[in-house]
Amino acid sequence: xxxxxxxxxxxxxxxxxxxxxxxxxxxxxxxxxxxxxxxxxxxxxxxxxxxxxxxxxxxxxxxxxxxxxxxxxxxxxxxxxxxxxxxxxxxxxxxxxxxxxxxxxxxxxxxxxxxxxxxxxxxxxxxxxxxxxxxxxxxxxxxxxxxxxxxxxxxxxxxxxxxxxxxxxxxxxxxxxxxxxxxxxxxxxxxxxxxxxxxxxxxxxxxxxxxxxxxxxxxxxxx
Amino acid sequence: xxxxxxxxxxxxxxxxxxxxxxxxxxxxxxxxxxxxxxxxxxxxxxxxxxxxxxxxxxxxxxxxxxxxxxxxxxxxxxxxxxxxxxxxxxxxxxxxxxxxxxxxxxxxxxxxxxxxxxxxxxxxxxxxxxxxxxxxxxxxxxxxxxxxxxxxxxxxxxxxxxxxxxxxxxxxxxxxxxxxxxxxxxxxxxxxxxxxxxxxxxxxxxxxxxxxxxxxxxxxxxxxxxxxxxxxxxxxxxxxxxxxxxxxxxxxxxxxxxxxx
Numbered sequence: 001x002x003x004x005x006x007x008x009x010x011x012x013x014x015x016x017x018x019x020x021x022x023x024x025x026x027x028x029x030x031x032x033x034x035x036x037x038x039x040x041x042x043x044x045x046x047x048x049x050x051x052x053x054x055x056x057x058x059x060x061x062x063x064x065x066x067x068x069x070x071x072x073x074x075x076x077x078x079x080x081x082x083x084x085x086x087x088x089x090x091x092x093x094x095x096x097x098x099x100x101x102x103x104x105x106x107x108x109x110x111x112x113x114x115x116x117x118x119x120x121x122x123x124x125x126x127x128x129x130x131x132x133x134x135x136x137x138x139x140x141x142x143x144x145x146x147x148x149x150x151x152x153x154x155x156x157x158x159x160x161x162x163x164x165x166x167x168x169x170x171x172x173x174x175x176x177x178x179x180x181x182x183x184x185x186x187x188x189x190x191x192x193x194x195x196x197x198x199x200x201x202x203x204x205x206x207x208x209x210x211x212x213x214x215x216x217x218x219x220x221x222x223x
Numbered sequence: 224x225x226x227x228x229x230x231x232x233x234x235x236x237x238x239x240x241x242x243x244x245x246x247x248x249x250x251x252x253x254x255x256x257x258x259x260x261x262x263x264x265x266x267x268x269x270x271x272x273x274x275x276x277x278x279x280x281x282x283x284x285x286x287x288x289x290x291x292x293x294x295x296x297x298x299x300x301x302x303x304x305x306x307x308x309x310x311x312x313x314x315x316x317x318x319x320x321x322x323x324x325x326x327x328x329x330x331x332x333x334x335x336x337x338x339x340x341x342x343x344x345x346x347x348x349x350x351x352x353x354x355x356x357x358x359x360x361x362x363x364x365x366x367x368x369x370x371x372x373x374x375x376x377x378x379x380x381x382x383x384x385x386x387x388x389x390x391x392x393x394x395x396x397x398x399x400x401x402x403x404x405x406x407x408x409x410x411x412x413x414x415x416x417x418x419x420x421x422x423x424x425x426x427x428x429x430x431x432x433x434x435x436x437x438x439x440x441x442x443x444x445x446x447x448x449x450x451x452x453x454x455x456x457x458x459x460x461x462x463x464x465x466x467x468x469x470x471x472x473x474x475x476x477x478x479x480x481x482x483x484x
Contacts, residue, residue, distance in 0.1 A: 016237045016291050055404045074411030079404070085434055086398060087405040089426045100410030128433075142409060 001066060002029040002052060002077075002150060002182075008060030008206075009047055021047040022058065023206045029150060029184060034176055036197035036214060037186045044206040045186045046154055052184060053079035053152045065149075078143035079152040082159075084135035087142065093130075094123040097141045111141040114179065116171050133164035137171065144175065150182040151175070157192055169195045190218050231396055232293065234352040234389060241286040242465050243354040248363035250466040251351045254473040259344055261477045265484020266340050273479045275339075277472070278346050287353045303338070310334035361386040366460055387442070398434055402427050 004027040011019045021044045029035055029052070039045045050056035051063050054070035054077055063070045070077065081087055090096040097108045109119035115137040122130075127138060136156065143151060156172070157165045169192055176183050185196045200217035202210040210217050238244075243251070258274055315329020364382045371378035406427055414423050 012232065014290055015232065016288055017232055017235055050404070053404075053408065055407065079408050081401050081405055083398075083401070083434075085437070086401050086430065087409075089406065089409065089430055146409075 001031065002064070002070070003027070004051065004058075004061065004063045006061035007051060007058045007063055009044075009051065009056065009058045011047075013059060021206050022051070025061070025206075025208055027052075027201065027208070027211075029182055031149065031182055032176065032180045033182045033199065034197040035182075035184045036200040037184060037203060038188065038190060038200055038217070039203035040188060043203040045188070045203055047206075048203065049079065049152045049154050049184065049186045052150070053077045055079065075146050076148060077150045077152060078146055078148035079154065080136070080139050080143050080156065082155040084132065084139045087139040088127045088135060091126055091128075092123075093117070093125050093127060093138050096127055096138060097145055099142060101145060103145060107145060108141075111145040112138075114144055114171070114175060115141045116167060117141065131164075133160050133168065136160070136168065140171070144179070144181070147179075148181065150184060152184045152186070154186045155188075156185060157187065157189065165192060172196065194218065232291075233392055233396070234349075234357075236356050237287045237291055237353045239286040239354065241284065241354065243281060243285045243350070245463070246354075246465050246469055247460060247462060248351075248355045248359040249367050249460065250462070250469050251355060252360075252363060252367060254469060255347045255351055257473055257477050258347065258480070261480040261484070262340060262343065265480050266336065267484040268336065270480040270484030271336070271339055271343060273476060273483060274343055274347075277476055278343060278350065281350055282346075285350065285354055287350075291353060293349075307331060307334055307338075357390060360389065383446070391438075391442075394438075395431075395435060398438075399427075399431055402431055402434075 004025055007022055007025040007027075008020070009022040011017075011021055025044075025048065027048075037045050037048060047056065051058050052070070054063075054073065057063075057071060065073045065076050088096050090099050093112070094105075094108055097111055101107075109123070112119045112122060117134065117137055122134075122138075127135060130138065140153075140156075153172070156168060160168065172183060172185075173195065175181050183197070187196075194214060197214050200210070200212065200214040201208055202217060258277075262270060262274060310330045310333070311326065311328070313330025313333070314327040315333070316327065317329065317332075318325050318327040320326075361382060364385060365379070368378040368382055371381070406423070414420060
């Protein structure tokens with residue numbers, strides 16, 4: 001279980017450019033939970049995602065996984081970023097999914113199947129020849145191959161066409177159901193909220209202003 | 224919890240109302256270029272001392288807090304220190320005698336002179352960045368290169384290239400931050416040994432380069448689609464007493480550098 005207690009973060013603290021991104025955030029994410037983080041641009045969503053992924057040490061409060069600081073549990077969380085091209089480090093799909101691990105072909109194929117890519121077709125394909133949606137799924141496979149307990153996705157549907165959005169939404173739902181991976185989706189778009197999560201949290205100016213069932217939160221947010 | 228990454232603040236504006244903030248951006252650019260050229264031509268200690276006094280006076284009267292000063296990472300300071308030590312090997316007079324050993328300091332003094340010059344050039348550029356909004360730089364540069372247009376040289380293209388480079392710096396830094404985070408997600412433990420570190424740097428740099436080239440291509444296509452580099456709108460320049468005083472100080476400084484250097 002991931003627990004954030006009174007977490008606050010200030011970028012460039014102690015300089016003229018200091019900017020507070022989070023303030024007093026309390027959050028618990030249970031096993032297999034599907035959480036949606038909503039909020040306008042600059043509300044602190046991405047900072048929260050970085051903290052939960054263990055990539056950023058908050059300057060205030062604590063962020064722990066089963067009582068241990070998040071940054072001290074490598075591999076427990078995985079994150080994919082908005083721009084897939086910044087997460088692909090190897091020329092071919094197979095090499096990229098295996099990157100940073102010592103896994104065999106079976107594990108790589110399994111990860112590709114989980115994200116809906118046929119290994120026999122995609123294993124040897126070059127990553128720069130893939131579409132944006134396919135690149136995003138390769139990045140997702142690269143994150144899943146480590147078998148994280150929580151997957152953090154920053155704007156996973158941004159820039160995808162309608163079929164691409166539907167496909168990725170289905171893949172995420174299946175991952176959560178079959179692999180029991182908890183999922184935290186960060187987005188400013190409520191359109192796909194119902195299909196992505198059961199619970200939603202709304203951030204405004206770095207503070208949590210709502211944390212409830214997705215139906216209640218999205219219903220309130222829409223006019 | 225892992226340590227927070229050291230944030231880099233290059234060429235960031237610090238809002239204020241000092242005389243440097245109110246000065247036309249073109250005056251500041253002209254001042255820096257004139258003093259830099261003079262310094263590079265006559266880089267002696269007396270000339271540098273004059274410019275250091277000017278730069279420090281400008282900093283202390285600009286209203287920019289000391290917290291804006293860059294904090295270089297420890298590895299960088301160590302590398303510079305090592306470089307300084309290595310410069311002793313160049314020898315040259317004067318020399319000192321310690322415990323029966325003669326140490327020639329000429330090389331090190333030369334190293335200090337060049338390092339001081341580099342710091343001075345950097346300090347003046349930083350002062351301009353701290354006191355000038357990015358949006359004011361392009362029109363000012365466009366005005367300053369007017370003589371190039373008379374000679375039918377590609378002035379607008381040069382201005383566009385410079386202003387895009389400056390504007391894209393924060394984007395590049397942000398992409399680099401995401402890249403490093405993505406790399407850490409995929410391989411949480413930093414590789415050990417020189418080979419591992421080189422492989423790490425290779426992965427991040429090659430991906431950054433590929434991404435930057437793609438972004439540059441997209442940006443170039445967008446600029447072409449909007450009519451290319453031509454047609455910069457430049458507002459009329461209104462020089463004030465502050466600009467006149469600054470240009471007079473710069474003229475005196477350049478003369479002092481030429482005489483003393």
